[in-house]
């Protein structure tokens with residue numbers, strides 16, 4: 142296993158950050174980390190004199206009650222240009238929050254969290270379906286960990302259904318699900334397959350293995366979704382969010398390659414830079430995006446060359462194409478029904494389709510009234526703008542899906558970044 | 566005590582725990598005699614009564630109890646046996662006390678191999694002997710197959726605190742320094758990688774150890790210590806959040822100062838876990854007055870159990886009670902309470 146420290150080098154980060162500041166904020170209005178009162182308190186204690194000169198005038202101070210938006214727009218107005226960059230993937234959202242990258246960026250660079258978090262985009266009705274399979278049909282439902290806590294109808298989650306007697310099992314890989322199916326030949330075993338292009342090939346492998354082994358008690362509830370379709374949907378949202386560029390997916394791109402993003406550069410004139418999940422990858426990608434924007438270019442560039450090629454993993458693609466085909470449409474949380482945005486099993490593998498095997502249909506269910514996940518997943522709102530963020534809705538008691546996974550925008554902001562509002 | 570006349574010795578090679586071993590009859594007496602008494606061997610246990618009569622001690626008494634359930638029972642660097650001894654000794658030591666005696670209660674599952682039980686008991690005995698803290702009384706119960714997880718062990722420890730020492734989680738003050746005795750996450754990742762059958766380039770070994778010797782050295786240094794805690798379940802992050810809540814303060818940590826062994830970091834990365842939330846069984850966190858921090862650090866580093874000790878942050882005034890951290894990259898984040906169980910991420 143390779144060690145990761147080289148991609149987390151603080152000194153390198155400072156150099157990239159300095160370049161970002163120079164190129165995105167030539168007039169030098171950058172926020173300093175010292176705007177945090179706690180850090181100031183510390184600085185004052187260490188060196189009271191230096192501390193004084195570190196107090197930075199803050200735009201919008203008087204408007205404390207009006208809060209972040211007013212402050213933000215005042216701040217932004219100091220700049221010639223604002224860079225609104227969407228990081229599509231939850232993995233990036235997590236890295237940005239966990240490493241506090243926002244502190245290294247000038248205020249003219251605004252990161253917008255995208256919908257690339259597998260559990261976040263899962264609509265309530267899909268989780269309901271899984272719960273119904275476990276409770277009404279008595280199947281062993283196998284699922285990845287994050288999915289267990291996604292809120293469903295009737296105040297249920299898969300975790301609560303499990304506590305109520307449903308046979309729900311947390312697994313680490315599709316292979317675990319196959320093993321369970323082999324161990325319980327008299328029970329029906331359903332794998333709740335979710336995720337973007339990264340998780341699809343392992344599901345395809347599992348289906349082929351089940352077929353080869355003649356497993357009659359294994360099937361999947363297929364919720365595999367497609368990244369480029371979601372990016373199209375975001376750009377197509379009417380009156381949607383103004384975006385200047387995308388930080389492109391890491392792991393997803395290792396499978397699909399960089400070629401599928403070319404349409405966003407050509408047709409929508411949005412630069413895309415594919416980036417790895419390490420914090421330095423993200424910083425470097427931001428710098429590359431700023432350069433493209435400053436130069437008036439829109440191209441697909443690849444920061445993650447150590448893993449991503451233009452073609453991607455053609456073997457995996459062929460396998461997926463053999464087992465799966467496009468759904469006519471699929472409902473996403475936040476994006477609504479998006480045409481050709483998800484996969485289902487091909488006719489030749491229909492016997493492994495749990496929806497067909499158990500005749501359990503998808504029934505759409507509206508989100509919780511106060512939950513702003515939909516707007517957040519479209520990049521139109523930020524977590525702190527949700528009225529129940531951090532009060533009714535917390536990681537312990539998530540109301541919406543964005544508060545569940547650490548890759549979800551709300552959970553990431555709550556767990557890592559919420560000091561920013563209260564200390565601003 | 567005259568040697569009882571048992572028909573046959575227990576079969577520690579192929580034998581298994583039977584219901585009768587917990588029933589109070591001759592079978593139980595035999596198990597106690599041939600296994601526990603022999604392994605733990607000390608004059609208090611040899612009194613052979615339901616309780617142990619102990620000599621009087623000077624100082625305020627500290628008592629702490631802890632139940633141990635761990636799966637797998639054996640892991641790299643230890644097992645449930647030594648863990649149950651170290652864990653309770655450490656809980657007593659974190660009060661600033663010198664641990665004196667332990668009790669141990671076993672809940673055994675019917676069918677559990679006697680060979681494994683013996684291995685665990687010998688490991689406990691060895692840990693207790695090395696620590697100089699005898700197991701002076703105990704109890705054994707057996708539950709039917711399927712109603713336990715092999716073996717559960719509850720240990721209780723008693724110790725004394727000398728005058729002039731008061732450590733408590735509510736004593737942290739703004740300006741204090743936060744010290745950590747060494748690298749975090751070793752125990753949790755050793756257990757988890759064993760449980761999940763993961764293997765890494767370099768093996769990850771649990772750090773399970775009794776820390777009362779280190780604590781004694783720290784107390785002897787004369788540094789103004791306010792809080793001692795061992796960051797076990799929930800890891801360093803949870804321990805610091807507990808102190809922050811109890812003391813009504815905030816904290817600022819420096820990620821670059823927190824030692825993490827590379828294999829642990831790599832394993833955490835692989836499973837999508839954060840070492841800050843992973844359990845330790847042989848580390849401690851100390852909060853002390855800023856002016857004494859350097860001296861305390863020196864004393865800690867001179868002790869074999871804390872050669873990698875570091876000052877990892879400061880206590881601050883903060884009405885919101887946040888534990889904040891400057892990241893390796895120079896940004897800031899909150900180090901929050903853990904929500905639910907720490908579960909691996911999906912992709």
Ligand code: SF4
Pocket residue numbers: 511512513514517524527528529530531534535539540541542543544551
């Ligand atoms: S804070 Fe909770 S309720 Fe609000 S948008 Fe986020 S997940 Fe939904």
